[in-house]
Amino acid sequence: MGQYHPKFGELLSSREVSDMTGYTMNQLRYFRQDHTKAPFPMVKKGNTTLYRLTDIEKYIAEYGTEGEEYLVPDDFEPTPLINTGYETGKRKTYAELAKITTRNSWSKWQEQLTLNSGLDANESHQFLDEEQVRFHELTTGEDLRKIFPDVIEFNMMRKRDPHRFWPSRTYAIRSLARKVYEWDITDEDIINTPIGEVPPTKID
Numbered sequence: 001m002g003q004y005h006p007k008f009g010e011l012l013s014s015r016e017v018s019d020m021t022g023y024t025m026n027q028l029r030y031f032r033q034d035h036t037k038a039p040f041p042m043v044k045k046g047n048t049t050l051y052r053l054t055d056i057e058k059y060i061a062e063y064g065t066e067g068e069e070y071l072v073p074d075d076f077e078p079t080p081l082i083n084t085g086y087e088t089g090k091r092k093t094y095a096e097l098a099k100i101t102t103r104n105s106w107s108k109w110q111e112q113l114t115l116n117s118g119l120d121a122n123e124s125h126q127f128l129d130e131e132q133v134r135f136h137e138l139t140t141g142e143d144l145r146k147i148f149p150d151v152i153e154f155n156m157m158r159k160r161d162p163h164r165f166w167p168s169r170t171y172a173i174r175s176l177a178r179k180v181y182e183w184d185i186t187d188e189d190i191i192n193t194p195i196g197e198v199p200p201t202k203i204d
Contacts, residue, residue: 003050008043009197010053017051022065039063054103057194061098093183094193097174101196102166104204105173106158113173117180124176129154131172136164139191144168162199170195 003011012020014028023031023039031038032049040059043050100109114124132154133144144154144164151157157165174190177183 005043007201008050008052009201011043011050012053012056014049014051017056020056020065021060054101054196057196058098061194062095090185090189093185094189096181097177097183097185097189097193100170100174100177101194102170102198102200103196103202105170105195106203108204109173109177113176113180117176125153125155127176127179128169128172131175132168135171135175135187135191136168138187139167139171140164166198166200167195 005011014025017023018025018028032042035042040055041052043052110124110128114121117124117127119127136142136144142164144151144157147164148154148157148161154165155169158169171190174193175187178185178190
């Protein structure tokens with residue numbers, strides 16, 4: 001991955017953006033010459049152009065990537081496509097899921113979902129703590145309860161260990177949204193949808 005900037009967060013090189021989005025290096029060069037035609041923002045540092053990871057993840061979540069065309073010869077029987085639901089019935093759900101990021105999960109979504117869940121505040125926090133532990137173990141193999149045996153509520157990890165806190169808490173809040181809105185999505189869907197900066201440089 002590129003480099004971290006205190007104001008802009010994680011920054012990507014043109015090659016990394018090309019690999020992620022499918023835009024060619026020549027297309028990105030054209031966008032740099034006329035940024036008004038570019039599909040996403042860019043950061044200029046002297047003669048170098050970099051891109052914010054969060055902007056690229058948002059672009060991919062909303063528009064997909066360039067050049068994704070599945071061409072099948074007439075005499076070939078293809079195997080089923082993986083995650084075909086993304087292209088059909090789940091597309092709107094994925095778009096809603098992608099809105100829950102590290103930047104807004106702590107404030108906007110946690111409060112809103114607690115109000116809409118029918119759970120009281122204690123039940124909501126207990127659900128989020130349990131899901132945070134579960135998702136952290138799913139993604140890293142680590143047991144938060146063993147790493148932090150003195151922690152009662154895992155939202156207290158926010159300042160103590162932000163790099164462990166933000167991904168797992170965001171996944172947990174997405175899981176609560178799945179429960180509240182009855183989204184037909186899997187744990188893998190929750191994990192594989194980009195979550196934004198870790199830790200976020202700004203909280204909505």
